[in-house]
Amino acid sequence: MDDTEARHTEKMKKRQAAHEKILASKTREKGLLIVHTGPGKGKTTAALGMVVRAMGHGQKVGVVQFVKGAMATGEKAIFDAFPDLVEFKPMGEGFTWDTQDRARDIAVARTAWEEVKRMIADPAYHMVVADELNIVLRYDYLPVDEILETLTARDEMKHVVVTGRNAPAELIEAADLVTEMTMVKHPFRNGVKAQAGIEF
Template sequence: MAERTDEQHAEKMKKKQAAHDKIMATKTQEKGLLIVHTGKGKGKTTAALGMVVRMIGHGKKVGVVQFVKGAMTTGEKAVFDAFPDRIEFKPMGEGFTWNTQDRSRDIALAREAWDEVKRMVADPDYAMVLADELNIVLRYDYLPLDEVLAVLTAKDEMKHVVVTGRNAPEALIEAADLVTEMTMIKHPFRSGVKAQAGIEY
């Protein structure tokens, strides 16, 4: 920016603002979104948590189903507990073995967690449903992708559903309204720093 003059700078800013206002004026539709956070970077679950917080801040009810143990833990739990009527939190990730010996057990657990998601998606009380790390379970073929897509695309028009996890299936990205990829540019684990309260959990 240093080589640009203040006048050019202001002119560009004004044009951008005008273009933005024009675009926003055409955006009149409110609808529930199918949102996907994927990629190898951090922030997928954390950004979903931010949306959950906004939603309960607006007085809406949110359902959270966690498919992988520990993805959401003590930090957010304490805050959720302050809003018991607005959030139903189902940590369903306990017990997965990720092992062929117990593949049938893992599939049963995935099914149980998915049944919770389906119930929340079908229940008009929930304005938003977060299926945290559902992509992982899909990646391991623990649930039929077709069934998951059928449920998510048949959701009530006003309901928001957020799906997180790396390796989102292409068909889910196709079906989604809003997809963000989190890319790791730099990570402190590389330099010996462990997971810490408030950052990772």
């Protein structure tokens, strides 16, 4: 072995040792605060995918949908087959999204949030999904301080997933894992409407 080769071997060994040291340091298990935000597709569907994974591991999951309403028919039919593993609450039905009945919208958001709080407090739930909660925060229907107080005080093994565009900065700051979904291309531009199995 000449000098160059020896140096290379030494370098690779060091690199391998450093890599193993990093892996060995990833030992903690903890409940994650996960945020899916951004203008792209996939925020809710990625949360649903996580629900399915957790269910598959026998973990109980609670899902509260703050906005979707009557559109959320697809996943509900499947989740209904596993009543012991998932509690699915589409609370947002009837959201008006205008200021004509702001008081009623706030009341609906409050009721949905109470459901989330109950699931977070109940040790039976491994994961709680607050779907489109960001939208509610964006409209100031619920105070972000109150939401963060509950989220940060939760049991340290509980996973919480919050979805919706325009996640508030305070939530991103508090989160463990934040993914932004960006739209690169959308079929609406070509006259294609929302379809069963894709959008709902």
